[in-house]
Structure formats: structure tokens, C-alpha cells
Amino acid sequence: MCGVYLTNAIDSNGPDEKFLSRGPDHYQKYEFGDIKMSHCLLSLTGKFTPQPIEKNGIYMMFNGQIYNYDSSIHPSDGYFILDEYLNKGLNFWKNLDGEYSIVIYDSTKNIVLFCTDIFGTKPLYYSNDKDSISVASLITTLKNNSKPVVKCKPNTMYLFDLNTKKLQITENYYKFELTQNIDSFDTWNEKFIKSVDKRFSKLNHDIVLPLSSGHDSGAIACALEILGISFYSHSIYRHEHVKILSKRILRRLWNSPTKTRFRKDLQNIKQREKLLQDIKKNCDPFFYGPEIDSLDIDGQEDPGAIGLYYILESAKKSNSNIKIVASSQGGDEIYSSSQKYTFDKPNPSKFDQNLSDIFPWQNFFYGTQISYLSKEESIGGSFGLETRYPFLDKYLVQEYLNLSPSLKNKSWKSPLTNFLDTYKYPYKTGTKISGFNP
Incomplete structure (x- = not known):
């Protein structure tokens, strides 16, 4: 279990003890201009990887586990997610097999992207007003910001444009196939x-x-x-x-x-x-x-x-x-x-x-x-x-x-x-x- 937190809100109070207990192995915080990113790590597989991780101006942090990354290519599953975003853009989720919540700050496009997996197994919450976006693993982290807190829908992609301050929500990014033609367990x-x-x-x-x-x-x-x-x-x-x-x-x-x-x-x-x-x-x-x-x-x-x-x-x-x-x-x-x-x-x-x-x-x-x-x-x-x-x-x-x-x-x-x-x-x-x- 890890904890993720991103905000560009001026009045942010940041993570609390409940947040830090989720990832007892490491805590890391970065600031990129107005963007603040915090992550507490529970390190279970692959190379010990403090987050957020960065490549080509893309900053990524996540909670969960990806089961289909190749450890001979990527030192941890976080780098696999990052490369999928660099290669596929908004379709980065298509090759992910796992349980996750992901937060990406793309400085090249000045956007914040966040989502959970298909069933929302790793919850995310956000608060949003006309100027700011805050995203976190915990309700309590965002309640410190004195803004309404919204739970992210499962199987849904959220994109916040830092230039226009508009939040775009795309539901049902993953589609199940409904043909009933298998006659054996x-x-x-x-x-x-x-x-x-x-x-x-x-x-x-x-x-x-x-x-x-x-x-x-x-x-x-x-x-x-x-x-x-x-x-x-x-x-x-x-x-x-x-x-x-x-x-x-x-x-x-x-x-x-x-x-x-x-x-x-x-x-x-x-x-x-x-x-x-x-x-x-x-x-x-x-x-x-x-x-x-x-x-x-x-x-x-x-x-x-x-x-x-x-x-x-x-x-x-x-x-x-x-x-x-x-x-x-x-x-x-x-x-x-x-x-x-x-x-x-x-x-x-x-x-x-x-x-x-x-x-x-x-x-x-x-x-x-x-x-x-x-x-x-x-x-x-x-x-x-x-x-x-x-x-x-x-x-x-x-x-x-x-x-x-x-x-x-x-x-x-x-x-x-x-x-x-x-x-x-x-x-x-x-x-x-x-x-x-x-």
C-alpha cells in the first residue's frame, strides 16, 4: 500500500499520519513550480523506487501493483507505467494488468492525469475549484484543503488542464465484451x-x-x-x-x-x-x-x-x-x-x-x-x-x-x-x- 498526493492549491496542508502509515518504507516530496507531489512507499517488488519518478518531463506516482511488467527491461513497475504513457499517451492503461491508482503530471503538456483501475481497487479522491486540482489516496488529506472532496469513479480517466483550468472526465475507458459463448468452466x-x-x-x-x-x-x-x-x-x-x-x-x-x-x-x-x-x-x-x-x-x-x-x-x-x-x-x-x-x-x-x-x-x-x-x-x-x-x-x-x-x-x-x-x-x-x- 502506498499513498499519493498531488496539488497546485496554495492553501494545501499536505499529508498527515494516516497518509504516512500507508507507505512505511519511504516518504518523498517534490515541488515543480506550483505543483507539489508527495508519495509514501510500501516497497514490495522490483528495485526500491522512491516516487514520483521522472522521464522526459513526465512525473508519475502510483499506488498498487502491475503484474505484467518485465523486470529485465524495467527496474520496477512504476517505470513500466511511465514508458507506457510516453509511448501511448492517454491510452497508457491498455497494457496494464494490475491493481492501481495513478497520478501523472505532464509538464510538456501542462496537464494532470489521474485514474484508478477498472474496479477502483486503489481509491483516489480529488478536490477541484476554478483554479486548482488536488488528488490523494485519502479523504483526510484533502479535507485539510477545505474544499469539497469527490471520490474518483472506477474505470474513469480524469484530465485537468493547468492552462484552461478545465477538468475532463472520460468514463468506461475499459470495455468488457458481452458475448456468452463459452460452455466449460x-x-x-x-x-x-x-x-x-x-x-x-x-x-x-x-x-x-x-x-x-x-x-x-x-x-x-x-x-x-x-x-x-x-x-x-x-x-x-x-x-x-x-x-x-x-x-x-x-x-x-x-x-x-x-x-x-x-x-x-x-x-x-x-x-x-x-x-x-x-x-x-x-x-x-x-x-x-x-x-x-x-x-x-x-x-x-x-x-x-x-x-x-x-x-x-x-x-x-x-x-x-x-x-x-x-x-x-x-x-x-x-x-x-x-x-x-x-x-x-x-x-x-x-x-x-x-x-x-x-x-x-x-x-x-x-x-x-x-x-x-x-x-x-x-x-x-x-x-x-x-x-x-x-x-x-x-x-x-x-x-x-x-x-x-x-x-x-x-x-x-x-x-x-x-x-x-x-x-x-x-x-x-x-x-x-x-x-x-x-
Whole structure:
């Protein structure tokens, strides 16, 4: 997890402690005339690369990870992004495979460009008036500027012209293909394993997986086992299917006894109050809602947020080398035909031949997707952890969209159910898990 901040506002106060906690390895600040750029770094792969980085008058900083850069050509993924911009201009995103938020100051054109990835896994916020633009990873950083703060839309490109002071917004820069012509889960299985592999293999740091009795975390645990990737797991039994979770934990205890943690619940009132206080003190505010302009429900008191904070705090205390979280986010929002947690527009209950009539459903980009991603990122970032999302891999999501309606409708979370069946990983047939509420 890194933090990015750019501004040309005169009254900027700059990053605070919440910002700096996101990137504990290095903090760097530069000023280029009226432009100020700050970056705090969590260094995970490639050469240690303080940001912003510069080439030919282009200054770039980002948060996240690019999985398809060639380390024999580029010392780190940041240089790959920079070269893609130099070669492709505004189409620089086309060859990026990863989870990211990017901020570019192009001094040759006097523009500021910023965007998140397709699903907005690494949030960005901005404030803009007639003369200035400010962009940051955190709400709190921009609230210091006393201007309205706006969350960046996923799959959207923002371009601010420093000469004209105009902000141009281009939505849906990435287009999914909606033909439903694939009649086998085999390629989905392959792409899911590849999605887990690219995110969690060959790392110098340790991984933690919040493991429940549900399909989503179970599929990730199963894929990690298939790939032989070591990981820590933390589980809380309350509201879980006891028999299924116990089977999963027994597998863990047999293979990785020192990396397996579990407990009954988090129902001690004093402990919950302490966890909630710590969330409010250490985490950037995060909000839930059905659409980008109606994120007005405070997410900090969500029981799932309290449970996640406890798990990540415990993980860091047990092993300071844990730097990466394997998140199940997106499993419900993309692959479920019966999404329990939703706002005013639930997931499609059944797919027919005309996918374009229902795509994108609310939770695909917004709703619980954008809501819960903000929770994952705010809490993970407060511990200097990077959260990665194998279910939101663009190639995996595309494969799901291309499955025939009969395969999508075959069972609850049909590709995940098939995956767990194929690799004989324990799950409860036909059960819709009630959600993480420890």
C-alpha cells in the first residue's frame, strides 16, 4: 500500500499520519513550480523506487501493483507505467494488468492525469475549484484543503488542464465484451489459478488470508494450496458454518500449524469498543452507498470492518513480515446471482441471452463493490499492508461474462462451486453464507 498526493492549491496542508502509515518504507516530496507531489512507499517488488519518478518531463506516482511488467527491461513497475504513457499517451492503461491508482503530471503538456483501475481497487479522491486540482489516496488529506472532496469513479480517466483550468472526465475507458459463448468452466479455473499465482507467488513478504466457511476465501485458499504458496490464515467462527470451517482449519493445521489462527468470536463489548476506537483513530473514513454520489453510510461501525481490523492487527503483531492481504472482495459482487448484501438493485437472479440488458448490474462497479473496497483499503492501509483482489482480475471477470447463461445459472456462484468441486475443497452445498459478522 502506498499513498499519493498531488496539488497546485496554495492553501494545501499536505499529508498527515494516516497518509504516512500507508507507505512505511519511504516518504518523498517534490515541488515543480506550483505543483507539489508527495508519495509514501510500501516497497514490495522490483528495485526500491522512491516516487514520483521522472522521464522526459513526465512525473508519475502510483499506488498498487502491475503484474505484467518485465523486470529485465524495467527496474520496477512504476517505470513500466511511465514508458507506457510516453509511448501511448492517454491510452497508457491498455497494457496494464494490475491493481492501481495513478497520478501523472505532464509538464510538456501542462496537464494532470489521474485514474484508478477498472474496479477502483486503489481509491483516489480529488478536490477541484476554478483554479486548482488536488488528488490523494485519502479523504483526510484533502479535507485539510477545505474544499469539497469527490471520490474518483472506477474505470474513469480524469484530465485537468493547468492552462484552461478545465477538468475532463472520460468514463468506461475499459470495455468488457458481452458475448456468452463459452460452455466449460475449464478456462475459468485456469484463469483463477493464474490470477492467484500472479498476485501471491515469488514474494519476499508473507501473506494473510481471512479464511471463512464461504466459497470466496475457500477458493483462494484452495488455489494457494494448489500452487504451493505459503500463507497465514485467520478465522473467526461466529456466524460461520462450523463443520466446513473446521474442516478447512484442520487442513491448515496439518500443513501449516504455525500459520493458522482462529477464535470463537469478537463479542466482548470492551474489545469491540476498543477496536472501533482504533478504526476511527487510525483509518481514513470510508462510506457505503448504492452509487458514487450517495456514499453516505459510515462504514466504520460495520461488524465486518471491526472483524477485519482485528484480523489484520493480529496478523501484524504475529509477524511483521506480513505485508500482503489476500482479499475475497468481488466474489459476491461479480459471481453471485443472489447477493445477500446489496442496496436498491440486487445482482441478476438469472442470466439470459441478452447480457447487455442487465450489464453492468449495480454491484459490478458500485453498490457493495465500491463500498467494501473502501473498507478493505482503508483498514489494510492503516497497517501498511497491500490488499490484492484475485476475483477482480480483468481476464477472470471477462471469462465469467463470456460463460453461457446455462453455466452462469447452473448453481450458486457457479464457477466457484465448480472450482471447489473440481479440487475437492470443503464447502457447504447450496448454502448462502450469512456474511462476516464476528
